[in-house]
Amino acid sequence: MSDKKVIHNVINGEIQTASDGQMMDIVNPSTGEVFASAPNSSAVDVDLAFQAAGKAFETWRWSTPSERQRALLKLADVIEENADELIAIECENTGKPVSLTASEEIPPMLDQIRFFAGAARVLEGRSQGEYMRGHTSSIRREPVGPVAQVAPWNYPMMMSVWKFAPALAAGCTVVLKPSDTTPASSYWMVEKMQEIFPPGVCNLVCGDRDTGAALTAHPVPQLVSITGSTRAGVAVATSAAQDLKRAHLELGGKAPVVVFNDADIAAVVEGVTAAGYFNAGQDCTAATRMIVQEGIYDELLAAMTESVAATKTGYDPNDEDILFGPINNPNQLAHVSGLVSRAPEHARVLAGGKKKEGAGFFFEPTLIADLRQDDELIQTEIFGPVVTAQKFSTEDEALAYANGTEYGLASSVWTRNVDVAARMSARLDFGCVWINTHIPLVAEMPHGGFKHSGYGKDLSMYGLEDYTRIKHVMHYHGFEG
Template structure:
């Protein structure tokens, strides 16, 4: 997959040589270096060391990729749904047959444990690709009919055109699938930019795709924030899609507006977890430990805000603190007991550490609260209690292994706390009372509400948020429809019917 070359790294004054991988752009079916030759260092977040390099692409590279995508679109748009289905099914088979190789790449890419990545991400990715392969064949418009005498109207649902897509660093390979699978199923062509810190697994998949899809149907351009800005601003794409921070989404929406292209935004989250007095504490603690700390909390739907009814507040936090303290983290890809590895990069580690260090005096840190001492970007699983609604830790997305807790008295206060941030992506309600669950799910201002669970996703159901968590849907038929446009076709035939 990658060419290799030795590079010298400096660590604590000593010099050693490692085998450094090199990733590339993939444009029009060809592996290409960046036009100006600029490269970025890629760091394994578990070790803090450079292990690879990738192009830092220029606007010229982005333009070349879009030209390839536009040329390919003129043929791919007329491919039949069955042809698109077959190509996606072949890709799923290739990933399944080479899953161990891809997971090893992703582990080095992100510091994630091997077994957990294999069990939690690969099956979901395969299911999602195969779902969109089938969904390509069932896109529907409204029925044909006569809505004006002597004329027949019909609806065409067409691929929107070439699209630009920016994938995040928290789930590099799975989020790439969320991007390209619905777009390709709809008949669009793609220019995909992985995160500048995690290009490895996206590069592997797009390289494999060149053996399955026609040249230029799916292109890969590596680079930093400036590359992403060029990708969004370019006039060719008819839609740009990003999974990332709210700040990044605002910039994408503003840039897209200049050429009136569509924006598909899946942005930050601050998921509240409403826990009522009648909850099964043991089951809830087990589920929420996983949902809050999986992937080091680097999940926009992570169970980050525990909003606990005052009758069980102390009991629940005592059990939760014990569970968090026993959560194993670190970097041993073969250790099945490790729940999560490092945060992704030094900047993110600084963000997490800074938020915890600024915790107000009324807050209690019940577990964790420190950066770990080993190499890499590790932070302890942390639980912070007694926070108030206006605290920075409640209002700001942490995106790290930190869960907060606050208490509430009744339903109205719980809703006020839950809905009282700028985010609206995901939430959950934990109770045995069906009436409470029904009322809460109707009034929570979030794109997803789980009841007595938190974080499961299925390909058939949409994923997307409200407010500053963005707009547009991933997964499901709604996600596929986002990559299409609607055309009305009216034909005059002269028969008006029923007239004497």
């Protein structure tokens, strides 16, 4: 293609190609056609990036909070001023609906960058004091060092923000690797950052899994942060452990939606349709498992079936009724299709259930009822536009179903009974519990999971603290009072 776009690495403030010239095709999942190429970087490129990040850290770590704040605020302004350009890049790279990307991703991204810009100036610690006579102790909170970061393909630009914003606010330097299928928006942002931040403070290295492995194994980074699958997280944690690096892992999810008999059925249908199928269900917090009390099970499923059947997928930039676009890549489409095709005989497919005809990697919005706890569709992360339903009788049974997977990222409870909501929120083994809603996030509150959903927090002051280390300073002065 003569008009094929070219994506580059960004190292030490400069646009660079892969050292060995290797390139990857980047596909628009709405059409299945190649629209760009990007470097498939080697360990040599990774080393160059970390040399730059290490050198930049020597000065960036001493930047003042106000200096870091101004840089991040300037970045937010640049993104806001050029939002239409970035949206077009993201939608070509992911196939997402333009209107939803503009309304649901750009505003929170800007808010998150601006939150961390402010958070850089309000880090707190224990007060200085005499804990031993004649000695004054104080606490220093310092940037952990250069960091390696791996962003996923489901929200390429937003997850890049979740990575670099707290790290830069804390005084760390960054080597960011976007997904091999969605590097375009990350490249755009990091290129813009070179006009704002000193060279080497934020570097971008594109590539495949081997590039990511070189990133996590490199001796310079002091922390490795990844948003991705549990399998990828285990690989990163294993690699990081060889050098005693810190690991920050935001991994898979299998979010239960526990619906009691007294719930507002219309609100549940509206909430689960949005939270289950938005972004083609490619969200680790997606409302994937409806666990419904027996008294409203049939009524709720009938209403959900009608709602799902009316949900539109496709790619038309002018159609604002489309809720979600394609699955990101052929491998993920095959994964989703395989899980649905292997649905057990006792399951009922109430809506969808197959790939949409035509070009691209589209899968119909799908609803499957009457699943059992040990079914593959309940235990395996689908990461596609598929919602399942189970029936429960008692609160304890609902809790056992909800907690009965290896994941522990997000969950929701739907009830008018505040006592039930309080008990469930305390007993659900998930990093987030929503009550009578599902999926809203705010910059001030932490996002992160338990069990095989990983550890570490994104967003909030907890996310900023993850990129810092604690030092005790004790000064002997001799005065004992």
